[in-house]
Amino acid sequence: MSIRLDLARDSGLTLSDALSVLLPTPAQDLSDLPRTTELVQPFKPFHDHFAAQGFSSVDASDAPCGDVILFVPRAKAQARALVHHACQRASGKIVVDGVKTDGIDSLLKEVRKRVPVEGPISKAHGKIFWFAADADAFSDWALSDMTLAGGYRTVPGVFSSDGIDPASELLIAAMPDRPGARIADLGAGWGYLSSRLLEREGVHSIDLVEADHVALDCARHNISDPRARFHWADALNWAAPEPLDTVVMNPPFHTSRAADPALGRGFIAAAARSLAPSGQLWMVANRHLPYEAALEAHFTRFEELGGDARFKIFNATRPRRRAGAS
Template identity: 50%
Template sequence: MGLATRLTLALGGGHVTLPGAGRIAVFGPRAGADLSALPRDRVQVITTLRPDFDYFSAQGFDRATAPSGRYAAALVCMPRARALAQAMVAQAAACTDGPVIIDGDKTDGIESMLRALRAHARATPGAPLSKAHGKLFILAPGADLSDWQPEGPRTIEGGFITAPGSFSADGIDPGSRALADTLPATLGARVIDLGAGWGYLSARALSRDSIEHLDLVEADHDALDCARTNITDARAHFHWADATAWRPDTPANTVIMNPPFHTGRNADPGIGRAFIAAAAMMLKPAGALWLVANRHLPYETTLAQHFKRVEEAAGDSRFKILHASHPSRQRR
């Protein structure tokens, strides 16, 4: 509601004046965001996250995973990751001839973004409108933020390619490494990696010759593109999809996953619970789920609701490796 409130006040009070014609790019709005203050027929929503892409598709908006051509104005909805936020603002400034509107809640880092732009030698942010626990301000046309543009995919340990702003972009996630080290020698012929990211778990799993088919399911378009580069094995199949809604054509022997547990800056175990419920629907009657989670996350109850057998296979003070098998028939 914060974005809708601030945007409505800004447009209605003259704080922001949109050009009378031309496309308006909206970078990174999350599912549920209210964009009704903008002229829908001129808006193009730009997002790499499949659930958000699908939400705005259902709302009737034009969508894209990357900007194309020039825009008369732009709105940047602040993401959680600072590097990604700077990249989005720089991208918006580079393709927009008119004002770039930047909006975010305080918990999104909007105040640090405003400070960073004020300190930048080639950017002129306007006075902010503060409302509903956040801020909205305009970046004047002509800002040169080329130094904020990401250099592109980076190469990390093991030769893996990662995308700026994606999960574990700077290195292999310790939890994922722990899970990969714990997985048994036999996973079955068909395996699914839910929330596959840039493909680390799948790459490790595919060292097993017994795997015939592995589905990588990932909602982040950029991360999945990296996975396609990192994994050239013909047994791998890539799906840009919401892991909680996607279903395989054939039930799997094993699901592996390191589920996300944040919405914005807030911990949300409900995401992991949804991953667990989805995994149970994807497995054969004797199938197994292997997942890693931070020690404090309360997934055992949900696992017990969806699987007949649940155990902690390994762990330390930071992580736990959970193994569940035989999804409950009443849940299928």
């Protein structure tokens, strides 16, 4: 169990059997909760982690429930929206747990201005507090869509929600006018790269692979072209339906605040597995991240093409996936 949640229960917090938990991650040990607990986690690897433990894990839920536990996300607008949504669903208590670096202190101050709060309990660089669900107290915190230049839809909490990512803009500008017939966009986000590629010549299909269900829903809204196919999947183990001509990607490099280049290396390996022998990878990455060795391990040839002081662009060809790379 989460250490702060344990302390809260020791301090008198009681939870109903009709419990919904929002945005748990593998960092939270929920093994003491009944398996009837509904876990809401739109990030596919974390969703699968808890489903494998026997929980009812869903990507989203509007179903009524007794109590809600919310693990606070980093994006402030997303956290507020989840508090509002939890209050619409719950008939009992809303329990909010988070770390200081994700804004739990400021969220606590804001909630206290609107409803009476129990707790809070501080432990392990974070806080937990709870309050009675109030369907009206947070009505102005409801989730609202954002429309970026070009008419793209995003929502708070998805990657690059407040503007087109400059690295993706650099990548699309570097790619050829005919990028390939069968393309996959690994870590497609809300669909910027795929939408731009569909404007180019010779594209027969694009597979958008995205682990964040919320971002993928945005992509579905942003791209109505029938050549686009949408996959809620972890790019690290997604299997292409057929060998691809091109993989394009702006891979993530963290699942928390700490940089983890292993994610990008895993994306490179996945691209090599998915490509036809004559296929190619187009990739943009932060300049400081060391992906060259992974590119050399999984492709016969690669080169850096342009970029700027912040980002570098790679084109890699002749994948080695048949040679046992993974």
